[in-house]
Amino acid sequence: MGKAKRGSTLAEKILARHSGRDRVEPGELLLVDVDLTMANDVTAPIAIRSFREAGAERVVDPSRIVLVMDHFTPNKDIASAEQVRECREFAREQGISLYFENDGIAHALLPERGLVLPGQLVLGADSHTCTYGALGALATGVGSTDIAAVWVTGKAWLKVPASIKLVYEGELSPWVTAKDLILKTISDLGVDGANYKALEFSGGTISRLSVEGRMTMANMAIEAGAKAGIFEVDGKTREYLASFLPQGWEIPVPDDGAEYEEVRTYDVSSMGPVVAIPHSPGNVRPVEELSGVRIDQVVIGSCTNGRMEDLRAAAGALSGRKVAPGVRLLILPATRRIYLQALKEGLLEIFADAGATICPPSCGPCLGGHLGVLGKGERCVSTTNRNFLGRMGHPQSEIYLASPIVAAASAVLGRIAHPGEVLK
Amino acid sequence: MKYEGKAWIFGHDVDTDTIIPARYLTTWDVSLLAPHCMEDVDSGFAREVEPGDVIVAGRNFGCGSSREHAPAVIKALGISAIIAQSFARIFYRNGFNIGLPLVECKEAFERVKRGDRLSLDLEKGEIKNLTRDESYFFNPIPPFMRDLLREGGLVPLLKKGGWRVSSL
Ligand code: SF4
Numbered sequence: 001m002g003k004a005k006r007g008s009t010l011a012e013k014i015l016a017r018h019s020g021r022d023r024v025e026p027g028e029l030l031l032v033d034v035d036l037t038m039a040n041d042v043t044a045p046i047a048i049r050s051f052r053e054a055g056a057e058r059v060v061d062p063s064r065i066v067l068v069m070d071h072f073t074p075n076k077d078i079a080s081a082e083q084v085r086e087c088r089e090f091a092r093e094q095g096i097s098l099y100f101e102n103d104g105i106a107h108a109l110l111p112e113r114g115l116v117l118p119g120q121l122v123l124g125a126d127s128h129t130c131t132y133g134a135l136g137a138l139a140t141g142v143g144s145t146d147i148a149a150v151w152v153t154g155k156a157w158l159k160v161p162a163s164i165k166l167v168y169e170g171e172l173s174p175w176v177t178a179k180d181l182i183l184k185t186i187s188d189l190g191v192d193g194a195n196y197k198a199l200e201f202s203g204g205t206i207s208r209l210s211v212e213g214r215m216t217m218a219n220m221a222i223e224a225g226a227k228a229g230i231f232e233v234d235g236k237t238r239e240y241l242a243s244f245l246p247q248g249w250e251i252p253v254p255d256d257g258a259e260y261e262e263v264r265t266y267d268v269s270s271m272g273p274v275v276a277i278p279h280s281p282g283n284v285r286p287v288e289e290l291s292g293v294r295i296d297q298v299v300i301g302s303c304t305n306g307r308m309e310d311l312r313a314a315a316g317a318l319s320g321r322k323v324a325p326g327v328r329l330l331i332l333p334a335t336r337r338i339y340l341q342a343l344k345e346g347l348l349e350i351f352a353d354a355g356a357t358i359c360p361p362s363c364g365p366c367l368g369g370h371l372g373v374l375g376k377g378e379r380c381v382s383t384t385n386r387n388f389l390g391r392m393g394h395p396q397s398e399i400y401l402a403s404p405i406v407a408a409a410s411a412v413l414g415r416i417a418h419p420g421e422v423l424k
Numbered sequence: 425m426k427y428e429g430k431a432w433i434f435g436h437d438v439d440t441d442t443i444i445p446a447r448y449l450t451t452w453d454v455s456l457l458a459p460h461c462m463e464d465v466d467s468g469f470a471r472e473v474e475p476g477d478v479i480v481a482g483r484n485f486g487c488g489s490s491r492e493h494a495p496a497v498i499k500a501l502g503i504s505a506i507i508a509q510s511f512a513r514i515f516y517r518n519g520f521n522i523g524l525p526l527v528e529c530k531e532a533f534e535r536v537k538r539g540d541r542l543s544l545d546l547e548k549g550e551i552k553n554l555t556r557d558e559s560y561f562f563n564p565i566p567p568f569m570r571d572l573l574r575e576g577g578l579v580p581l582l583k584k585g586g587w588r589v590s591s592l
Contacts, residue, residue, distance in 0.1 A: 028563060028566075029565065030566075031566070031568040031587060051582075053579055054586075055582075055583050142517065143517060143518070145521060145578050146517065146521065146578070148582065149581075149582055152582050153586030157520070157568065157569060159516070192487065195484065195510075196510070225513070227513060
């Protein structure tokens, strides 16, 4: 290349390994070997059609294909039932055993089942595929036809992203969570500030964060336009993956001299809980500024914040309390296993007792699909990742994005609330 | 792979609604959509563009929605390639996946004027400005991506068995 040797970022390391190269440079186009693809009940049917249109008969490796029916499941109407049927039949025909239906949301399910490992390259026909970056994988969303191409060839083309390193230092105050960190970061970078780039999350705060919290952050990398959000593997990741990580599995680390397009450092110790107001995840305000905002509905769930840690935090604020009159609280554990665990821990009883409706694991209201669609003028505090206009229902409804603890406190008070107002 | 044509200049952040306004998206037929391409910013474009011509633009070309109509309409008009300082991510994928070459080059946007004759060499990574006798350079498009372009996009490539047979 004639350029001086420079170190590689985590994203560059993983892409180099999957394209048979020693090193790659940002901006280069690569043909990569893909470890795993994921498609869902909305995107898989289109991929199946492209696959057939291309005249293909067999997928190259059924064991590397995951199909997760999660958006409109349990099937809400005939059209969604037909889409799922098409996927189910395709899975049977092609011998795809990693087919899931009603088991939960892909981005919570795949990590939980050990289907994504550090250093892997994962493509999903869903924009929040970037969630798997929490496990040190390079994972990104692509189109359905891109997925069909991997089914036929095992390969895909990718452009090497430049990386932005985000360093978080300091102790988080009580009630400040991974969700607050990523919302703050998105407001800082702007919703397209990381277009085409990879975000590499690091620092002391991150190493104290749970793997679940890291998934919340990686999940929303796309909300800043990023191709991927990625974390270095540490003791916590190894523990999380303990029963899945094969002996001697090679785990990539960024080089010391890695070149970042930009490095941003955050001191998180003075941060409080935040909320993203309509209609952009980048419209972030301190929760205190919004305490007069009355609400109609609260949603706790989704691939962003529907995991055990999230449900435990919400239960902590709801235990022995009631949802405010006139407010609907919906709880959607992100997977069937999380549902079962919450049941065993008594969290579902706490929620039901507080007056919540417990829904099956599904994307449900996150995309205005079913299970809690908003009407005209209604306001919802949600732990999901997008508050775009009309995302949860009527174009004149409003979504406020927050952490599970802020959402739970808001459900109790019937307005946007700081957790400290409930948990004295 | 080489292309030659005259340059059409557009600015920064040309979004998919500018490329093809949403009000026309009641049809998938690109031949019906093509006459409206860029009409809100350059009303002569769709009428006067000639096969082989090249679009030169600034940052973040193709931002906005993921509609595949946008690159398809540009391709249908005979545009041979788009040179921009940068592209929005989904537009970039959609462009190559329908067989439209996209080239990132900062200098071209700063130097090229409307109507300049350009010749592009994807293999060498060179843009020659024949009008001004200048050259600008970009990351060469690797062989497997040229295969994708030569076949006319991802679906036609898959029909031939994909990259397994053509470029490895
Ligand atoms: S929970 Fe929402 S953001 Fe996550 S995959 Fe489902 S629809 Fe998409």
